[in-house]
Amino acid sequence: MGKSERPEHTAPPDIFYNEEEARKYTTNSRMIAIQASLTERALELMALPADGLPRLLLDLGCGSGLSGEALSEAGHVWVGCDISAAMLDVAVDREVEGDLVLSDLGHGLPLRPGAFDGAISISAVQWLCNADKKGHEPRLAAR
Known part of the structure; x- marks a missing residue:
C-alpha cells in the first residue's frame, strides 16, 4: 500500500485487516495516541450527564x-462491534473490558433503539462509503 493510499481504498475491512495488519495497527504508537485522542473528543461531543455515573x-x-x-478509562461500559474477526481476535488477546460482536455495520445492527446511552465510531465510518464488489453501491442499500 502506497503512502497516499487509504486502507478503505485497497480492500474491504474484513480483508484489509487480516491478522498481520490488525496486530500492526494495534501496536502502532501513533494509532494508539490518535484513537485515545479522538475517543476523548467523541466523549466530549456526546455531552453525557456530568453525574459521574457510567x-x-x-x-x-x-x-x-x-x-x-x-471508554473504560473514562468509567464507561461498552459494547464493540467490528467486521474484522482478526481485529476482534486482537481485542480478545488484549483482554479489553468491552463485550465484542462480529458484525457488518453496512447491514445495520440488530439492536433495540434506546438500548445505549451513546455511540462512537472512531475509525469505521469511512468504510461505509466504499463498495466491496463491482456494481455495489453502499448508499443505495439503506434506502
Missing part, C-alpha cells in the same frame, strides 16, 4: 479495542 456506550467499528480502552 454509561453504556456502543463502539461502532471497535477494531482491536483501542477506542474502547479510552
Whole structure:
C-alpha cells in the first residue's frame, strides 16, 4: 500500500485487516495516541450527564479495542462491534473490558433503539462509503 493510499481504498475491512495488519495497527504508537485522542473528543461531543455515573456506550467499528480502552478509562461500559474477526481476535488477546460482536455495520445492527446511552465510531465510518464488489453501491442499500 502506497503512502497516499487509504486502507478503505485497497480492500474491504474484513480483508484489509487480516491478522498481520490488525496486530500492526494495534501496536502502532501513533494509532494508539490518535484513537485515545479522538475517543476523548467523541466523549466530549456526546455531552453525557456530568453525574459521574457510567454509561453504556456502543463502539461502532471497535477494531482491536483501542477506542474502547479510552471508554473504560473514562468509567464507561461498552459494547464493540467490528467486521474484522482478526481485529476482534486482537481485542480478545488484549483482554479489553468491552463485550465484542462480529458484525457488518453496512447491514445495520440488530439492536433495540434506546438500548445505549451513546455511540462512537472512531475509525469505521469511512468504510461505509466504499463498495466491496463491482456494481455495489453502499448508499443505495439503506434506502
